[in-house]
Amino acid sequence: MTLLSPEEWGIVALSLRVSAVAMLGCLPLAFALAWLLARRRFPGMILLDALVHLPLVLPPVVIGWLLLLAFGTHGPAGRLLADTLGLTFMFRWTGAALASAVMALPLMVRVIRLSLEAIDSRLEDAARTLGAGPWRCFFSITLPLARPGLLAGLVLGFARSLGEFGATITFVASIPGETQTLPLAIFAALQVPGGDAEVARLAFVSIVLSLGALVASETLVRRGIDRQRAGRPHAL
Amino acid sequence: MPSEPAFAIDVAVMRGTTPIAACFTTPPGLTALFGHSGAGKTTVLNMIAGLLRPDRGRIAVAGEVLFDSAAGINLPPEARACGYVFQDIRLFPHRRVRDNLLYGWRLAQPARRWITPTEVIDFLGIGDLLDRAPRTLSGGEAQRVAIGRALLSGPRVLLMDEPLSSLDAARRGEIMTLIERIRDELQLPILYVSHDRAEVERLAQTVVPMGDS
Structure with a gap:
């Protein structure tokens, strides 16, 4: 392809990988939280709701700093995961995925x-x-009916995490080939004299990916609503 | 030999600030729970089906105790074998008619099944509908499918909540004939909720008044 250089394709590929892994990791948690908030009444529900939404309103740099404290080399969660699973986040693309997942969580929970x-x-x-x-009721009725919403949440979360910047750069820095996703690469190119053309190309890719995801998500949500309405044409 | 009661019900529950209580025993055949709307008729069906827990009381259906607050018995809905035909029909929108019909049949233990899908489809005359999506059915067609779905789950009794209310006059006659055949040919005890006197007079062998009593 002539649109992007091999390095730029590498950036796009890294971004897609980071976002895909972030979504796969985030989905089970997002679904569990959404289910709790939608179906259960329990003490502390408002607090949990607020906690889930925190990444939406906190400065992303604060989320990045909190991730450093928790998942850094000396952080409790970071040490635990390194010892048990050999999973490290610092300055690695897995850390970028973690930051993306945390930032996308509120959006996914809302949609689901x-x-x-x-x-x-x-x-x-x-x-x-x-x-x-x-359980059978859940898997044969609830989950199939929730599927369009789940997919919509997944696509929207994916789009959100493709755009993730602040928490990522704070947590894992901007390392080309490892943690430098599309927004970070655009930011880096902006710092370089004569980087305008690269900025424009990468921004164009960003816009296309985000627009595509939003259209896909909206289509899925509408399909889900139609499906729900279809169930009760006689009563209403 | 006297047959055991189809329904032996003695329950009480608070719905908001309204106390709802029912106490009756019925012979086999069709029993109408008759009363104005708001008297708690549907609430009683929901308690029998296991969808609502009574505050206290006892529910026995076809000789088996489903709920007994004193003895600490409370079977979940899936263990009660009460076929429930809802006022708002409730076909599964994401499944075709065939899969709606077979939903309970597939879950029922083979020993519980007393009627086959072919028999139900012939009995209800719904052979042409099997590949349709629920949203494409008319009110009468949907009600037939809902009745078939309940029959195929292997129920010991049938609970019917105003099954004619969403139908026009012509369809009402059809479904009433069908209910009479379920009562007489299939010999299935039915608890039938209605606020319509004519309906009750035509269908019911026993009437349990609710509210104002």
Whole structure:
């Protein structure tokens, strides 16, 4: 391809890898949190809701600093993961994925939670009276009906994490080929005299990826709503 | 030999500030829970089905105790074998008619199944609908599928909550005939919730009044 140089393709590939890994790691946690917040009433719920949303409103540099404290070489979580799984984050692309995951979490939880709240729990009641236990009911009714919302959350979170900058640069710095994702590379190119053309090319790629993800996410959400409505044409 | 009661119910529950209580025993056949809306008829069905826990009381269906607050018995809905036909139908929107029908049948232990899918499909006349999505069905068609889905789950009794309320007059007659056939040909005890006197007079062998009593 003539649009981008091999180094620039490398940046795009690294960004996609970081975001993909971030989403895979984030999805189970996001779904569990969304389910808790949508379906359960428990003490401390408002606090949990606020904690989940914190990355949305905190300065990203603070999130990056907190990640340094927790997952750095001397941080408790960092030491534990290094000792047990041999997993390290400092100055590595895995750290960029972790920062992206944390920053994308609130967005994913929101989207998935909305889709779970839209599911008619009377359908789950019907499944129970037909002989389905709670788990079978979850996997045969709840999860399939939540699937468009899950995918929408995944795509939106992916787009969000492609744009992640502040927490990443604070936590794992901007190391070409390791932690320098698209936004970090754009920022670096801006510092170099004559880097304008590279900035423009990378920014163009950013816009295309983000726009594509937003369109895909919106399409999935709409499909989910149609599907829900389709279930009760007679009652309403 | 006197047959055991189809339903032996004695329950009480608070719904908000409204106390709802019911105490009755029914012979086999169709029993109507009859009363104005808001009397708690659906609440009673939900307690029998296991969707709502009574504050106290006892529920026995076809001789088996499903709930007994004194003895600490409370079977989950999936263990109660009560077929439930809902007022709002509740077909699964993401599954075709065939998969809706077979949902409970696949889950039922083979010994529990007393009717086959072919028999139910013939009985209800829904052979042409099997590949359709629920959203494409008319009200009468959807209600037939919902009844078939409940019958195929291997129930010991059928709970029906105003099954005619979403239908026009012509469809009402059809479904009423169907309910009579379930009562007489399949010999399935039915607890039928309604606020319509004509419906109750035509279908019910026993009437349990609710509210204002």
